[in-house]
Amino acid sequence: MHGDLRADTAAAVRIRRADDVLDMQRAARTGGTGPVLRWLEGRTSATAFLMNPAGTATYPARALLGDAERGLALRGARELTERRLGSVAIDEDGLTCIVLPLDGSRGSTAPLLAAVVPRPAPPELPLLLADASSVLSLSWLAEHTRRRQRRLRIAEAGTREAVLRLLMNGHTSTARQIAGALRPALPEVVRVYVIEGPPSVRGQLARKLSDMAKGAWVVxxxxxxxxxxxxxxxDDAPAPASPPELAALCWIGESSAVPLRDTATGYAQAFHALAAARGRPERQASFAAGPDLALTIGPAAAAWAKAFLSPIRTHHARRTQDPDGAELLATAASWLSFHSRATAHLNIHRNTLSARLTCIQELLGLDLHRLSDQAALALALRSATAQIPPPPEGDAARAAKPVPVLDELLSLPRVGVWAQQQFRPVTGPDVPACIAETLTTWLRLDARIGPTAAALSISASAVRKRLTRAEALLSRSLLRSPSAIHDQWLALRTLDLAEQTEASAAR
Known part of the structure; x- marks a missing residue:
């Protein structure tokens, strides 16, 4: 009879143990390490936690431990590590502490499982902890692997973003060196795409585009x-359109083929194409190339830009932490393209950006709140980097001429033709006259919506709607940077100069 009772008791213990293991496995499946530790605490009234061999609690990071509990756990961890035991149980000051190691993977140090409980400890506690160590080992290893994978993804994303920043700032050689550790390799000639969609699907869209467009960099x-x-x-086939399940949420702008060193130019082209794509049912557009003003002006633009930018190029930083001329030029180009968002582009603080812009204004004698000064600086930067053919050799008369001023460059006949082309899309017979009127008024008022609305006696939203219509007609971005606003102002100034010249001739 006693044998039957012992057998029934042993069977009940085995059943209870099996139920406990199933409960721990369910907890691990629903939430991992945390729910298992909380289940242990509820089952045994012990304080259960993971800690590293140095005795510091790792999960939960703020385990509610008094000095006595912490000291006991530290002692158990030290004995387990130094004596290489399979488990340690210590009774002291009315407390019982049990410490067991978890199984880790090669190259990783698994934490220790510890439980501290007032004496007398529940008799089933050692067995429960032994079973929990197996469940927790698997949960911790899975979580550790996910954390490592996440860190690797973040590191790779950061590296790819760094490569993008270098390309955008013209540091092609350095970008190639960093990109050499990743795949695919950077090509010599590229097309740039800008894809716009809800931020909530950006990660999903990036993964799908990477799978669909082999050999592409998606950042x-x-x-x-x-x-x-x-x-x-x-040289590859055109990149695929956005994934079918996301096509209704995205717009795509495509640049022309550009050398890798001109990635920033390709980005601006794709950004302008994106503005055109927003008004098309196919939600995708390629850049509509037009003549470049710096190339239209010719060698005189390069000479003017050299003189215009000379105060920055010859600038030397007074202190080691101050920007030199090259940094100021990069800051100017970034700010003209992105304005306040240049802080994200350059990865600098807004106070640093403000200080650099103040220095640029002082060196060049500009007021960058004025659109005219912004446009002059933008043309100078573009002319300094454009591949402008040199003047014919031996042209002594040309070399002896003084450096022209900007209005003289804009008064050239060929620049007048360029300016007419810039405004032709908004002055066609099928386009309401209010579109061109709003655009020119906006440009003359330093691209400020409020004053433009007041000058035209319309609402600010009406101004934005008309400018959005102008964007679609011009196939250029106006309201978001990088925009074509500087070219449009220069074109308007050219037309105004031509009109003044004609009026003077008529008198």
Whole structure:
């Protein structure tokens, strides 16, 4: 009879143990390490936690331990590590502490499982902890692997973003060196795509585009949270459209084929194409190339830009932490393209950006709140980097001429033709006259919506709607940077100069 009772008791213990293991496994499946530890605490009234061999609690990071509990756990961890035991149980000051190691993977140090409980400890506690150590080992290993994978993804994303920043700032050689550790390799000639979509699907969209466009670099834009930047080899077939399940949420702008060193130009082209794509049912557009003003002006633009930018190029920083001329030029180009978002593009603080802009204004004698000064600086930077053919050799008369001023460059006949082309899309017979009127008024008022609305006696929203219509007609971005606003102002100034010249001739 006693034998039957002992057998029934042993069977009940085995059943209870099996139920406990199943409960721990369910807890691990629903939430991992945390729910298992909480289940242990509820089952045994012990304080259960994970700690590293140095005795510091790792999960939960703020385990509610008094000095006595902490000291006992530290002692148990030290004995377990130094004596290489399978488990340690210590009774002291009315407390019982049990410490067991978890199983880790090669190259990783698994934590220790510890439980501290007032004496007398529940008799089933050692067995429960032994069973829990197996469940927790698997949970911890899975969580550790996910954390490592996440860190690797973050590191790779950071590296790719760094490569993008270098390309955008013209540091092609350095970008190639860093990109050499990743795949695919950067091509010599590229097409740039800017994909706009809800920030909530940007990660999903990036993964799908990476799978669909082999050999492409897909990087979340560091400036706009709703944009993706995609770089593809220009000699490949056209990049696929957005994934079918996301096509209704996205717009795509495509650049022309550009050398890798001109990635920033390709980005601006794709950004302008994106503005055109927003007004098209196919939600995708390619850049409509037009003549470049710096190339239209010719060698005189390069000479003017050299003189215009000379105060910055010859600037030497007074202190080691101050920006030199090259940094100021990069800051000017970034600010003209992105304005306040240049902080994200350059990865600098807004106070640093403000200080650099103040220095640029002082060196060049500009007021960058005025659109005219912004446009002059933008043309100078573009002319300094454009591949402008040199003047014919031996042209002594040309070399002896003084450096022209900007209005003289804009008064050239060929520049007048360029300016007419810039405004032709908004002055056609089928376009309401209010579109061109709003655009020119906006440009003359330093691209400020409020004063433009007041001057035209319309609402601010009406101004934005008309400018959005102008964007679609011009196939250029106006309201978001990088925009074509500087070219449009220069074109308007050219037309105004031509009109003044005609009026003077008529008198």
């Amino acid at each position: 979340p834009c560091p400036v706009y949270v709703d944009h993706l930047f995609m770089l593809v080899p220009a």
